[in-house]
Amino acid sequence: MNLRWMMKKRRTITPPAYPEDAAQAARNLAMDHQTILVNCQAVSNDVLTDHLLPRQALEELKALTHPVPPYKIMWMEFRGPDGSLNGALVVRTTPQWFNDHMHVGDGYLYNPDELQCAVSCFFFTEYRGFAMGPFGEIAYCIGKATGDVHGQVLFRKKKDDQTKGDWFALCLLVVGHALARMNCRNVVLKPMNEPKGPRHLQRDLIPATVWHEIKITDVPKVQSTGRNALGRDESKERRHWVRGHFADYRRGAGLFGNPKLRCVFWIPEHQRGNPELGDVIPEYTLA
Numbered sequence: 001m002n003l004r005w006m007m008k009k010r011r012t013i014t015p016p017a018y019p020e021d022a023a024q025a026a027r028n029l030a031m032d033h034q035t036i037l038v039n040c041q042a043v044s045n046d047v048l049t050d051h052l053l054p055r056q057a058l059e060e061l062k063a064l065t066h067p068v069p070p071y072k073i074m075w076m077e078f079r080g081p082d083g084s085l086n087g088a089l090v091v092r093t094t095p096q097w098f099n100d101h102m103h104v105g106d107g108y109l110y111n112p113d114e115l116q117c118a119v120s121c122f123f124f125t126e127y128r129g130f131a132m133g134p135f136g137e138i139a140y141c142i143g144k145a146t147g148d149v150h151g152q153v154l155f156r157k158k159k160d161d162q163t164k165g166d167w168f169a170l171c172l173l174v175v176g177h178a179l180a181r182m183n184c185r186n187v188v189l190k191p192m193n194e195p196k197g198p199r200h201l202q203r204d205l206i207p208a209t210v211w212h213e214i215k216i217t218d219v220p221k222v223q224s225t226g227r228n229a230l231g232r233d234e235s236k237e238r239r240h241w242v243r244g245h246f247a248d249y250r251r252g253a254g255l256f257g258n259p260k261l262r263c264v265f266w267i268p269e270h271q272r273g274n275p276e277l278g279d280v281i282p283e284y285t286l287a
Contacts (some may be wrong), residue, residue, distance in 0.1 A: 044078035054169035
């Protein structure tokens with residue numbers, strides 16, 4: 001049983017402070033056949049701990065690499081350490097939408113030319129067999145230069161809504177980690193089961209008709225060289241983030257500080273190498 005099943009059975013509860021029409025619109029998006037469904041339980045198990053504080057969660061979110069939805073609309077579900085079932089409707093939208101709907105004030109540094117997109121999240125939870133939500137809305141922007149979180153993470157809710165922000169911060173961290181992992185080249189969304197429907201119609205079904213989980217695939221061994229031939233004395237190890245190259249996490253704490261993720265990842269659309277900090281090799285051979 002999952003939250004989308006509860007929504008389809010109309011086992012839903014709208015928070016008192018949330019408009020019913022807006023809540024139903026969010027539920028319709030979650031149930032839409034084009035929405036990509038992702039089981040994020042493995043991410044939640046890695047990220048959420050009993051010692052993690054909400055303020056630490058927001059700081060960690062802003063330090064994540066490329067937490068951008070690879071699809072326009074996604075639905076994620078996971079259980080927290082307390083066993084409660086949580087869901088997140090994640091929508092990739094435009095910077096102008098962020099400016100218009102999140103009521104950006106003069107105190108917020110907003111330049112749409114510096115932004116790649118905006119990410120909006122609506123959160124749900126299970127309550128006595130019912131899907132309860134959405135609770136408020138959290139949104140952030142992605143910068144063009146880095147592909148990372150740009151500016152503040154804004155939380156919008158009604159004035160009389162007593163929901164605390166701690167739960168949102170922890171759920172948002174799971175979503176951010178899941179999105180960052182999806183943007184690694186050797187991470188794929190693998191279907192957990194076969195799509196439902198007649199066999200002759202299954203070819204027309206899009207991937208959203210089944211649940212997916214995040215899987216790490218194998219990658220080739222990485223070798224870096226200078227301008228000379230492979231294996232010469234001038235060969236050097238690559239130790240900088242660059243646009244469209246592999247990142248080696250086989251040593252150290254692993255990706256996101258997770259020892260289970262000690263492997264090589266492909267990180268696209270990034271350039272974090274700094275020539276002043278060491279050698280930046282202009283050419284590479286990947287074997």
